[in-house]
Amino acid sequence: MEKQLLTLTVNGQPYELYINPKTLLVEVIRDHIGLTGTKRGCSTVSCGSCTVMLNGMAVKSCSILAMQAEGAQVTTIEGLEKNGELAPIQKAFIDHGAFQCGFCTSGMIMSAQAFLDENSNPTEWEIREGIEGNICRCTGYNSIVRAIDATAKGEYK
């Protein structure tokens, strides 16, 4: 298949890539650009390990073609930290021990961040619904819910 030009911005950095149009967004992020913080856990859009933000919305990057991100602003886990300063949600995850093996963590944090961007004052149930699309096999979620709740309450700057 003939390669096509894709232009997109990832974590503020513009990229021009020639890709097979069948390439998934997660493949562009991991294999073409080399940002391996974004993971893959299922390829059936079930686990959320590959979650990134596309123009501010949480998307599972295994579920869309990279070409669909033409001209878009993509934020991955690597883009949350600014000049060595962690985002509040990242600090909260560390302080609450809201991860164990860490493999789902990038996607979980991106889902959490996108959720908080839309809902700054959520109930516990809303938080749980907000991360329902992300599977964590290690933590049982409750520490993650506490971390997101504490972030929403402004406990981390």
Next chain:
Amino acid sequence: MDNNKYSVINTHVHNIDGFAKVTGRATYTFDVTLPNMLYGKILRSPHPHAKILKIDYSKALEFPGVVGVVTGKEDTLGVKQGIWRRYQDLCDEQVLTVDKVRYIGEPVAAVAALTEDIAEQALDLIEVDYEVLPAVYEPMEGIKKEAPEIHEGFERNINVTRHIEWGDTDAAFEEAEYVREDWFKVGGQHHVSMETRAAVSDYTPDGKLTIYHSNQSPYYLQALMAGVLGMREGDIRVISRYVGGAFGGKFELDGAIFCSAVLSKKLNRPVKIIYTREEDFIASKRRTPMFYYVRTGVKKDGTFLAREAKVFTNGGAYTGMGATALYLTGFFHSFPYRWRGYRFDGYRVYTNTLPSTSMRGFGAPQAMFTSEQQIEWIAADLGLDPIEMRRKNSHYPGYEVPGQATIGSCGIDQCYDEIQKWIKDKGTLPDNRAIGISACGFMTGGIFNWFDTPYAFSAAMVTINQDGTVELHVGAQDMGQGSNTTLAIICAETLGVKMEDIKLHASDTDHCPPDLGAWGSRQTLMTGNAVKMAAEDAKKQLLEFAYAHAHIVSKTGLNIVYDLDIKDRWVHNVARPERGVDYSELVRIALRGKEGQKIVGRGFYTPHRKGMISPAYSYMLQGVEVEIDEETGKIRLIDSLTAHDCGQPINHLGLIGQLEGAFSMAAGYGYLEYMPFEDGMLMNPNLVDYHMIRATEMPPTAVAEIDTYEPEGPYGAKEAGEGLTNPTAAAIGNAIFHRFGVQMKENPIRPEMILNALKEKKEQEKAGKKK
């Protein structure tokens, strides 16, 4: 955490891998890319049982981008391997099979190509001629005389048998005033680590092999790979820096590591193999499904007398760690109670399904699902309080399980108090809800050496740099459970330094001492003891210089009764803590005194004279409040409390995380995680149809920590996080029993089972009324 006498232990310490994990910097095997690397894919058997007559891969080899193909017959030594190395007949798996396949998904050949896509396409071009053989999928079928033979020489497909007995069981049954017997069908469960099986093997023509691999025991993998490749252990380096979950499923040789290494050795290039989620489901291993017969005899006052269990486990195609699971289910089926007579007979039966093995809980979740429900029914039959009946029969500190184990610390009695209070405080529940409880205990590291290692079970090295920073080398493996943090805490506390002074090195066999790794809840106690010993050794060497320079800590000098110690980087006179010297200054003095050599402390641990099973046991009692929809049979978990005795907590955040995480996995085992097979094929090998707990299904998971001190553990610590996989399925079953009076003898407890049980009950009641 109040009144903590420690500076680091049981304080709010962050996970030392946290920064890497929340920023995407943590590099898993999944993320490793090496120069000149190829991608491998595995051709798998479509048949549950067949002879391989011929493999023709010539067309695959011609496919553009394919670099090489390997088969068992041509490219491996055909060595049968297994993790029970001490017993040759239990080493029954070739991984890349030579002449026969025994389950759907078994590796038959592997391709290396420039891309994963090309390798995948090339698989279709490999032609395999099979002679399909009759197959068998269930242990009760496999054990029949007429069943097909899966492994030569194993009569009735019996892979391993286990007999455990103490006391005079028959006499104890004679004395019983009430005897109850039940059959249970206990399910399998998949580990579903978020990182699927993954390996990058890099063989170089100078005879060295470096492997990045997602596992829970780098040393095991190093040794096993040496065996199958005919190499020396020392020429193989295994690196497993970050592991995306394991849960008991990643310490055996898997197809990813084996096939990538064989390909790399043939092609002299790095080869990466990542399992898809489907491959990870069908061609890995699973928790052992079991048929459980349980007969229990008691006195009318609820005194336990005798128990007999017969278990037939679905071993699948190979032994793996299943032999240990068989033993441990037999032992933990007695827990946490005293039996005058106890007899267990276990049979592990080969079938043509994916092999079963260890999984978090290691045979005990199956044992507790049967035992803890039957005990609840006995209490109901006799009209006794189920908590008080359990209490009067429970282990206590110093109790000896005859011929098996000596119990050190044991806080089960206090656990009963906590759960009793919790239930009382709940008051009357809504009609559609009920509480179920379940007790259990678990080991803190296994004593057995079926791996036949010549090394100490755990070892550690502590090196102090000139600026006081500390290099801690351990062979333990952090797969997410937090052992890196726990071991760093023990090191910092013992040496008297701060967490930020410790740089931990693990997960690399070239640079770390051998250690049996992360299984059987062993690392906190065993590696922890090794770390403590190494840190004490280093500290003692440092303090020798402090005593020699006594004027720096005491103006009047120190006589023989004065003690020095280090705490929070302050070297001081224990009786007069204000008199002291900065730790870094002492390090510099010591370094000079040692003619520039760094201070190195060494520690090791191997259990001796600690019984047959484990040096120490955790105890717990769990209460779960369950809501059941009578119309749909659907279960919702509302609340829970676990009273938990893990000795002295070391890693506070890690402990809470482990207990919550164990609950989610145990609850999934109780009512969600189902592995249906049809003709040997798993019907739901994906995360859409295999249902694990999600955030909206997780109830609150409060923990009441019971304060005990375990003499065998470092600072009094013992197991946490694996044992808690054991009670929940039974607790859910018991809640359903209390709500409806129906008995759930199979798990996961699915809605249709509840509806059927309710229907049956109604019909029986109707029939009863007619009479």
